[in-house]
Amino acid sequence: MNIAPLSRRMLLQSSASGFGWLALQSLLADRSFGSPLQAVGPHITPKAKRVVWFFLDGGLSHLDSFDHKPRLTQDHGKPLQVAGKKEDITGRTTSAILGSPFPFQRYGECGKMVSDLFPQIGSCVDDLTFLHAMHGPSPDHESAIGMLHGGSLMQGFPSVGSWTHYGLGSENQNLPGFVVMGSRKRMCRTSGFLPPIHQGSPFFQDPARPLDDLVMAEKLKSLQHNKMQAVGQLDRVFLQSSAQNQIIEAAIANHEKAYFMQDAVPEATDLTKETAATLALYGVGAEHKDTDKFGSQCLVARRLLERGVRFIEIVSNGWDSHNDIQNAHAKLAISIDRPIAGLLKDLKSRGLLEDTLVVFASEFGRTPNTEGADNKPGRDHHPWGYTIWMAGAGLRPGMSHGMLDEFGYFPVEGAVDIHDLHATVLHLLGIDHARLTYRYSGRDFRLTDVHGNLVKEILA
Incomplete structure (x- = not known):
């Protein structure tokens, strides 16, 4: 696979986004949901x-x-x-x-x-x-x-x-x-x-x-969890090859937020x-x-x-x-x-x-x-x-x-x-x-x- 060389700015942006993704992966893995932003x-x-x-x-x-x-x-x-x-x-x-x-x-x-x-x-x-x-x-x-x-x-x-x-x-x-x-x-x-x-x-x-789009489409939480992991892997690949890092990072953060909000918004x-x-x-x-x-x-x-x-x-x-x-x-x-x-x-x-x-x-x-x-x-x-x-x-x-x-x-x-x-x-x-x-x-x-x-x- 040929990957275009990254500029210093793109490398730093991708690295920052990657840390955000690693945090999300950790949250999904242990389902502890981490500490507040x-x-x-x-x-x-x-x-x-x-x-x-x-x-x-x-x-x-x-x-x-x-x-x-x-x-x-x-x-x-x-x-x-x-x-x-x-x-x-x-x-x-x-x-x-x-x-x-x-x-x-x-x-x-x-x-x-x-x-x-x-x-x-x-x-x-x-x-x-x-x-x-x-x-x-x-x-x-x-x-x-x-x-x-x-x-x-x-x-x-x-x-x-x-x-x-x-x-x-x-x-x-x-x-x-x-x-x-x-x-x-x-x-x-x-x-x-x-x-x-x-x-x-x-x-x-x-x-x-x-709020729109908070109802889980899958019948089981485990199915949704698996889908989130798969989508996350695709997002990470896209992050590594895209210069639009701010937008992609925001999309990943929104996926994370929506996952949490399925429980938090109805309760609130x-x-x-x-x-x-x-x-x-x-x-x-x-x-x-x-x-x-x-x-x-x-x-x-x-x-x-x-x-x-x-x-x-x-x-x-x-x-x-x-x-x-x-x-x-x-x-x-x-x-x-x-x-x-x-x-x-x-x-x-x-x-x-x-x-x-x-x-x-x-x-x-x-x-x-x-x-x-x-x-x-x-x-x-x-x-x-x-x-x-x-x-x-x-x-x-x-x-x-x-x-x-x-x-x-x-x-x-x-x-x-x-x-x-x-x-x-x-x-x-x-x-x-x-x-x-x-x-x-x-x-x-x-x-x-x-x-x-x-x-x-x-x-x-």
Whole structure:
């Protein structure tokens, strides 16, 4: 057999992949399953060990949820006059101010004003940290989602979950280190130019099962074991003759992971072991029609966190309310308010919130002026100023940072951009955002590019 000579780089890559394969062979031989994957390790002492990232796809209205602006109600129907006002995105937006159709109530010892969309989350405000002067560069969904997740307006950059997994590794080799629920969008889970092992695993694409292709095709475990050994031998031969070592090594690692996950995933997602009180806390069960699906995802998230999953993103879709925002936002809020509050309370009661970071974000907010028909008005895209909140490890709870003008249009105090958010999230995980780099195509890339400042005011 003629084998092409290996370059020094190919030899090193093949050797590294070979060590990975030898580890797998050992695992399959004695079926002891070895020790957890080793993390790269943090740069500084971490406050958080894990992340739950809620993403409201489409654009939650900050003005109808967590940023109370009485001036909108006072001037409802009057022309919006803001210096530097941006052009309309859709061309359907009027100049008329739209007062929020949702009353706001005061919650907690911090006295935070929260709308009637989120009364359950409102009951948790003393554990939340609000960023009221977030701003982004794009009013377009795809580029804004790319920016929120990957720090770039261009598509294909690694998501924040992939960067986290790349920087810290996994604490459980039997489960994915990065999980995404509720969305098929590539921006939410892509590893981009990072090694494929860091991409997010999509859970619950089929509501009937947590993950595709986990059912063993063979009738006996011994038959599957023999097949894995045979496939492994073929993979090893291919590794020795192929220059695409990173891709092949990732495929081998995925085979290994899938083998373990056949037992680990069903156990981690089995909610029958939870108490009736816990199910009710999350709004899970046939009697909770509006919250059962999202609540189940939140409860599974807690179980995955307990088992060492590093980063979990849970997506709620449909928030792009250009028309009839009152009914559209209300229906969606009902489905997520109780489950998210349930997760926060459950994590806190179990002592997990002390080292878990929770992020609640949308790609942008919505305009203070009206879009759509007068009888069922909506709001347009608004990246120039909006709200996100965080909770958990290393944060000052019950705090509101930053402020938009009285119309909720532009930041007037404490402006925070997406790179600042990413830098702060990584910092809480023990990662210096300026040192977390990956060389690709001749240059060093990082999640925050050449930007990003810590939002020090919110750090405990």
